[in-house]
Amino acid sequence: MAELSRIAEGYVTAHPNAGLPNAFGEYDLDAELMAQQIGEWATSGLLNIIGGCCGTTPQHIAAMVAAVEGVAPRKLPTIPVACRLAGLEPLNITAESLFVNVGERTNVTGSAKFKRLIK
Numbered sequence: 001m002a003e004l005s006r007i008a009e010g011y012v013t014a015h016p017n018a019g020l021p022n023a024f025g026e027y028d029l030d031a032e033l034m035a036q037q038i039g040e041w042a043t044s045g046l047l048n049i050i051g052g053c054c055g056t057t058p059q060h061i062a063a064m065v066a067a068v069e070g071v072a073p074r075k076l077p078t079i080p081v082a083c084r085l086a087g088l089e090p091l092n093i094t095a096e097s098l099f100v101n102v103g104e105r106t107n108v109t110g111s112a113k114f115k116r117l118i119k
Contacts, residue, residue, distance in 0.1 A: 001014060001041050001046045001047070002044070002046060003090065004046075005045070005046040005047070005074060007079065007084060007090065007092070008079075009076065009077065009078075009079045010076070011048035011049060011073075011074075011076070012046060012047055012048050012049075012074055013047070013048065013049040013050070013051065014038065014041060014047055014049070014050055014051070015050070015051040015052060015053045016034070016037075016038075016052065016053060016056075017029075017052075017053050017054040017055050017056070018030075018031075018034055018052065018054065018055030018056050018057070018060055019034075019055065021054070021055070026055070027054060027055020027056075028055075029055070031057065031059040031060040031062070031063040031064075032063055034052075034056070034060055034063065034064065035060070035063035035064045035066065035067040036067065038050055038064045038067055038068065039064075039067030039068060039071075042067065042068040042071045043071055045072075045074050045075070046074060047068075047073065047074055048073045048074050049073075050064050050068060052064070080094070082094045106118070
């Protein structure tokens with residue numbers, strides 16, 4: 001959340017699951033602990049919008065609302081325009097960047113059509 005908040009020029013939203021699914025596909029993170037974590041993100045100025053995803057219940061949402069009540073939303077920063085890409089690591093391409101080659105490894109033996117197009 002900190003990295004996303006640092007580089008995002010727009011609003012930052014978080015809709016976390018109530019923990020990771022257990023062996024039965026259920027979510028065990030209780031509402032109070034989830035709200036505590038969301039509250040830390042909010043008081044650190046990282047969030048504009050919160051919500052919940054898998055495993056969240058009305059109790060989770062109510063606890064999150066209570067945790068952020070009175071906390072100011074994240075202020076939108078002024079960030080220079082750049083090409084911002086995300087993969088395993090963030091990549092920003094700016095006017096100061098040198099040559100950048102973005103792609104993935106290819107295997108021409110897997111497809112005759114692909115091999116012909118490469119040639």
